[in-house]
Amino acid sequence: MNDYRILVVDDEEDLCEILKFNLENEGYLVDTAYSAEEALKLDINQYNLLLLDVMMGEMSGFKLANIIKKSKSTEKIPIIFITAKDTENDKITGFNLGADDYISKPFSLREVIARVKALLRRVSNDSEEQQSNLLTFKTMTVDMEKKKVSINHKEIPLTKKEFEILYLLLNNGGRVFSRDEILARIWHDEVYVLDRTIDVNITRLRKKIGEYGKNIVTRLGYGYCFETDN
Incomplete structure (x- = not known):
């Protein structure tokens, strides 16, 4: 049946x-x-x-x-x-x-x-x-096909880099990515990018996703991860 x-x-x-x-x-x-x-x-x-x-x-x-x-x-x-x-x-x-x-x-x-x-x-x-094109965490949805992020069905405007960072971290929940790894994956086609650029993008991203900003955790000396149990 x-x-x-x-x-x-x-x-x-x-x-x-x-x-x-x-x-x-x-x-x-x-x-x-x-x-x-x-x-x-x-x-x-x-x-x-x-x-x-x-x-x-x-x-x-x-x-x-x-x-x-x-x-x-x-x-x-x-x-x-x-x-x-x-x-x-x-x-x-x-x-x-x-x-x-x-x-x-x-x-x-x-x-x-x-x-x-x-x-x-x-x-x-x-x-x-x-x-399969959607990543969800509680009330947040990341749509890879449409390149959109929404929280409680309200679209959150992100830059291309912010979107890619969020997708990378959320899609690998709990895994810590070093700055070098993030640079290689997100800025792979750009020659001169400072570590500070990543920090600035992470800070903006945290603010934009509101309550879920706390899920993007800094591991001092290692890098960043998205914790799904926060």
Whole structure:
């Protein structure tokens, strides 16, 4: 049993139940809604994937998807459209709305299950890759991809050198780096850099990260480290 929760939205109740039965046999947690309006009454944010029919009652699957993608809390939830509409324009419309896949009726249940598995696996891998670019310590986050540091979700403006020093120390929590090591790693392409330059950058960095400044510890005669147990 896995923890993925899927919502199937289709005005064909029999089809909803067939999809629900087969997806649950694969270990997914599945809910159904027989209209877009009914789906909007649910907490969409709890789902890892949405299977949406396009042609439904008053509100279409396209309109439902548009609403979902405009909300910050649900915009990243992957969507697969399941529909009898199979024209190129319809597919382009779906993808432009943020759909991740498009399955045309009639379809085989094996195809639906295979595409669901593939999409959830890709989303999971993307999430893991994104997490690997983040370093966190309590309420402080260092984003290597965006080169940003935030504390309590508020961005802290750092210079390039300050950012690189923080990342070096935090990524090697507890390890002491001598001034020579920091110079070699951070100022490796610069010829004339004084030890005092490192001290100045460390002092500024401590002030900027506020309460976490005390975690950057000076080991007299040795260098600097980031202590995670402070």
